[in-house]
Amino acid sequence: MIPFFVAIFLLGLSSLATAANFNQVFALTELDYEWPSEASRAQALRDGTFKPENVYPRYMAVYGTRLFLSLHKDEGIPVTLVSLPTSSASPKLTPFPSRNMHGPGDCDKIEEAKGLEVDSVGRLWVLDQGSISSNCSAKLLIIDLANKDQIKIIHRFPFRRWLHDLVLDETPDGTFAYITRSIEQNIVVFSLERNESWMVDTPGIRAYAIALSPKDQEARQLYLSEWNSNQQFSVSVAALRNGTRTANLNPIGNWTAISSFRMLMDNHGTMYAAFFQENHIFSCNTSQPFQEQRFHQVAGVYTGLPFTFALDQSGTFWMTVFDDKKKPRYRLLKATVGAKSYTFEASQVSE
Template sequence: MAVDPWFQNWHPPAGLVNTPPFNPFLSSFESKKTYQNKSSIHDLKHLSARGPDNILPYLLTLSLVKHRPRYERYDRKPLEISGPFKTWYHWNVLDFDYTLDERAEAIAFEEFIPENNLPLGVEIYKDRIFISMPKWKPGVPVTLAVLPRIPREASPKLKPYPNWKWHKHDTCDGIVSVFRVQADSCGRLWVLDSGLVEVTIEPKQICPPKVLVFDLNTDKLIYKYVFPPEFIKQDSLYSNILVDIRGNKCENAHVYLADVWRFGLVVFSWEKKRAWRVTDHLFFPDPLAARYTLHDLEFDWTDGIFGLALSPYDTNKDDRLLYFHPMSSFREFYVKTSVICNETGWMDVKNAFKVMGQSRGPSGHVSTSAVDRNGIMFFNMVTRDTVGCWDTRKPYKRQNLGIVDQNPETLLFPNDLKIDQDHRQSVWVISNGLPYYLYRGLDTNKINFRVMSAYVDEAINGTICDPNISYPSVFIEHSGDDCY
C-alpha cells in the first residue's frame, strides 16, 4: 500500500484537538498561596477575642467546605518501585473471599481452580479498585471483584462485585465472563460481559454479550443492554469498553465496544438506548504483525480492533477523536466521534477512518491506551515490558513516543491501563504475563500479577511526552486539511 508523505509527520487535525494549556501539576498539598495570605491569618487571630456569636458563622462556613479525598496521605509503603510506578498489590495466585468451608467445597467440585484465575482488567473509582477475571479456563468462580484503593495487605482475597449472588447464577441473569469495565464521571460502572467461557479450550458462547450498568453509590444495577443476534458474529469476542461523556451531560453518553475477533465496533447511545455496529478495514489485524515474541515465548495472534482512547473534548467543535488500534498491528488510527455516533450516516462519510503518522516499529504491539485530561496518551507495549506515552499535540513519530518505564519483571505483559479521575491524575497498570498463562501455565512460586500506579506528572517528567519539552525537529507546520 502506498503511503502518503503526511503519514510520516502526522499531527492532530487543526481545530479539533484543542487541548487546554498545560498547567504545572499541583503537589499533594496543592496551592500553598492559600496559607500565605497574611491579612486572612491576621483576621483569624482576632477571632479568639470575639464572642461565640461572631465565631459561629466562620465555623459554619468551614463545615460546608467539601474536602477532596487525598489518598496519598495514607502512609502505606508500596511493595515495589520501578521508575515512577509503585506496586500496591501483587499475587502469585488469586484467591477469593470464601469462608473456609466454602473454599474447600469449591475446590473439591472444581468450581475454583486457583491456577486458572487470571486478572485482566483494572479500573479505579474514588476509594475502590475493580479487577476483572474472564473465564479463560474452568474453575473461575468470580469474574469481577473489588479491592480497597488503600491497601491493607499485599495479596488480599478478592471480594466479588457487587456480591456473590451475581456470580452464582445458572442463567444469563448473572455476570458470566467480564473482560473489562469502565467507571464514568457520573458515578456509573459499565461492565462488558462477553458471555464467552473456556476461551482457551473450546470457546462457548453460553450467553449473549451484554453491558451491565451499576450505580457506584448503591452498587445496584440500573440498566442492562443485551446484544442482539446481528451483533454476535461467529467467534465474536467483545473485549474492551470505552465511555464517552462530554462535560457533565450524563444522559448523552456513548459507549464504544470492541469486537477483537470479528473486527467491529458497537456504538451504544445511552440517551436512545440503541446500538449500532460500525466496521472498517482498519479494524482488521495486520498479518505482518501477527507474530509475537515475549522473551523465550513465541505465539501467533490475529486480533483486530482492541485499544480505544479519547482525545480531550473540544467544546468549540463539540467533537473529539477516538484513537484505536488492532492488537495485532504496529500502527495507530483515529476517527471523529461525530462520525461513528451518527447511526445512519457514518457509512456515507468517505475516508472517515484514518492512519496516524509512523509505525511504532517491530514489536510495537499495544494492548490498551488512555488519554489524560491534558492530552497525554499512555499505552502498554506488551512484548516490550513497557509503558509508553505520547503528547497528542506532537506528530505521531517514533522519536515522539516516550518510555515511561520498562521492566521485564514488574511489567511482564502489561495488559490493561487506565487513568483515574482524580484532580492529580494517575495512570494505573495491571501486568499478568498472559501468554505464559495461556501456553505454559503460571509458576505459582513467584509473583505473577501486579497492580501499580504512577502520577501522570511524574511519569512524563523529562520525557518527550512532557508538553514543556520541545525539540526544533518535533513540530511541523501543516495546513488545516493536510491530515485528511
C-alpha cells in the same frame, strides 16, 4: 497551530507522565477470593471450580477507594468481575456487585466480564461477552457505584462473544459508548439515552485497543489499534454520534511494538498503550505529531499480557503487573501523574 505557551505546557505534562515514580501497593504470589466460608473455599479447591493459579487480571477501573478488575475466564475461575481496596497490602477479591450476580448459563448474570470504565458521575460500565457454552448474547451493564452499587441498565447486544474494550463519550446531548470486538471489522456504538446500539463498519480493520481524546477537545477523536499490527488510527466521533454505519479511519502513525491490547487517555491528551509480549508501556502526546515514549518498563516480565491500568479521580495512575514465570506473580503499583481520565475536563486536575 498550537500557541507556543500551550505547546510548552503540553510538553511539560508529557514529561511529567514519562518521569512518574511508581510505588508498590502489594506484591503477592497468589490472589484469592473473599468466600462465604472457609468450607466453601475448600470445596471449590477440591472440585476444581477454583484454581488460584489461573487468576489473571485483564481489565481495570478505579473509583474512590475501590479498584475493579476483570479476570481472564479460565478453568477454575468462578467469578470474572471483582473489587478490592486500593489500600490493602494483602487484599481479597470480592465478587462484584455480588456473588449471586455471577454464573454460567444464566443470561441475567455476568458470565465473562471484559472491558471496564467509570464515567464522570460514578457509574461502572461493564462489558460481558457471555459464556462459550451458553447461548446468552453479549451485554452491557451499568452499575451506580455512588448509589449502593445498584444495576441501572442491562443492554443486550444482537450477537454473542468477542467483546474487548470500551470508552465513554459524555456530551451535553447524551452519553455514548464505543466498543471494540476483537475479531470483527466493526465497532459498536451504544446510546445511553435511547438504550440502543448499532454496528459501525471499519473496512479492512479489526479494531482492538481503543482510546478517546479528552472531553474538552473541540473535534473529539476516537483512536483505534488493530490486533497483530503496529498501525494507529483515528476517526472523528461526530459521525459516530449521528448514526453513521461506516467509519473512515485515518492512519496517524506506527508504534514500534505490535498488537496493543490496552490504551488509556488522560485529560491532557497523553495516551498510554500496553502491548502483547512487551514488558513496557508506551505513551504519546496526541496534541502533537505521533511520537512514542517509554512510560514504564518492568524487567523480566514474560507473560503475554502483563499489564492493565487505569486513572482515578485524583490524578493517580494505577497498574497491575502480572508475571507467570516468577514470584511474586501479582503486583499493584501506583504513581501520581497530575492528570485524570479523559472523562474529565483538562481543568479538573488534582493538586
